[in-house]
Amino acid sequence: MIEMVDVNKTYPNGVIAVNGISVKIKKGEFVYVVGPSGAGKSSFIKMMYREEKPTSGTITVNGVSLAKIRNSKVPIFRRNIGVVFQDFKLLxxxxxxxxxxxxxxxxxxxxxxxxxxxxxxxxxxxxxxxxxxxxxxxxGGEQQRVxxxxxxxxKPKVVIADEPTGNLDPETSWEIMNIFEEVNKRGTTVVMATHNKEIVDNLRHRVIAIESGKIIRDEQRGDYGYEY
Ligand SMILES: Nc1ncnc2c1ncn2[C@@H]1O[C@H](COP(=O)(O)OP(=O)(O)OP(=O)(O)O)[C@@H](O)[C@H]1O
Ligand SMILES: [Mg+2]
Missing domain, CATH: 1.10.238 (Recoverin; domain 1)
Known part of the structure; x- marks a missing residue:
């Protein structure tokens, strides 16, 4: 469903955000992406919906090699991907x-x-x-539901969320997680960057931990692994 092979991302200012990541995410999986601030989580997931392009390496999503998609075809590619942000981005x-x-x-x-x-x-x-x-x-919680x-x-095959509970209180965060859980149970792949230890530790799924642009841990039903 999503495959990265030896992916690197260096921004024009020279910052190496992703440093040699190879990973496979299967259809129907629920994956948390955790790690310290600045570790490269957002950069990693932005490349999955082609918000950022890798400096090197290959990315395949839903059987499509992203390097082969022309800029003009990106909106068509994105129809199969739902994206949810921390700040909702509603009109x-x-x-x-x-x-x-x-x-x-x-x-x-x-x-x-x-x-x-x-x-x-x-x-x-x-x-x-x-x-x-x-x-x-x-x-805020209602806006995130919208x-x-x-x-x-x-009806995308995958939903990618970047800290979707980052602006919400704990109770509202759980309500939002229950919706993601339901979406995943209906067969949609979910990839979620999060700093929410309580959620990761209690609603167990695969955990990919990133530090300094590298995957340092990849566990099925893993825990958050940091104190905050
Ligand atoms: N557009 C950009 N231009 C230059 N550098 C960037 C850009 N976006 C991110 N970076 C840098 O890349 C590194 C990784 O950033 P990224 O946003 O991927 O981290 P993150 O793990 O999502 O952090 P956070 O938990 O704070 O959201 C950081 O050093 C950041 O400053
Ligand atoms: Mg981020």
Whole structure:
């Protein structure tokens, strides 16, 4: 599903963010990416959805070699990937419904189907009743639910999340994790960078620990491994 072979990423300023990573993530896996701040977690996952390109090495996602994708074809490639950010990145003037529908309108899905699919994902994240609210009037936890709904409305094979609970209180973080858990149970691969020790230690999944751009640990049902 996702394969990296000897991947390196050096930014133009000379910082080596990823230093020789090879990894395979199978369909349906749930993978936490942990490690200290600046370790290269975001750089590692950004290359999976081609937000950043590797300096060297090969990356294959859903059977597609990313080096072969022209810039103009990146939006088509991304249709099979849902992305969730720490700061939600919702379109502020639009309603909850519109934020999610937008992802389908741009790929010219029939209006009737758009409505069905948006209401279906809103139901999954428990926000059907807030469909008409302006997205930024919602609480942080609710906004993160909307952003997850937006990420999955296209039925992607993989959802990539960069510290999705980073701005949320512990209780809300658990609610958000339950949604990711449900998304994963339905067959979607989940890759999540996180600093949340409590979640990693209690909701066990594969753990990939990165330090100084290298994988230093890769364990099935691993623990967080750091004190904070
Ligand atoms: N666009 C960029 N240009 C230059 N350097 C960058 C860029 N993005 C990240 N870096 C550097 O690459 C290294 C890895 O950063 P990255 O964001 O991948 O770390 P991280 O593990 O996600 O950290 P955090 O836990 O704080 O989010 C850091 O030294 C960072 O300063
Ligand atoms: Mg990061």
């Amino acid at each position: 502020p003037t639009l309603t909850v419904y519109e934020n999610i529908a937008f992802a389908l309108e741009v790929i010219e899905i029939e209006p009737k189907e758009i409505k069905e699919r948006v209401m279906e994902v809103l139901d999954l994240v428990g926000l059907k009743h807030k469909a008409r609210m302006i997205s930024t009037d919602l609480s 952003s997850i709904a937006r990420a999955i409305v296209n």
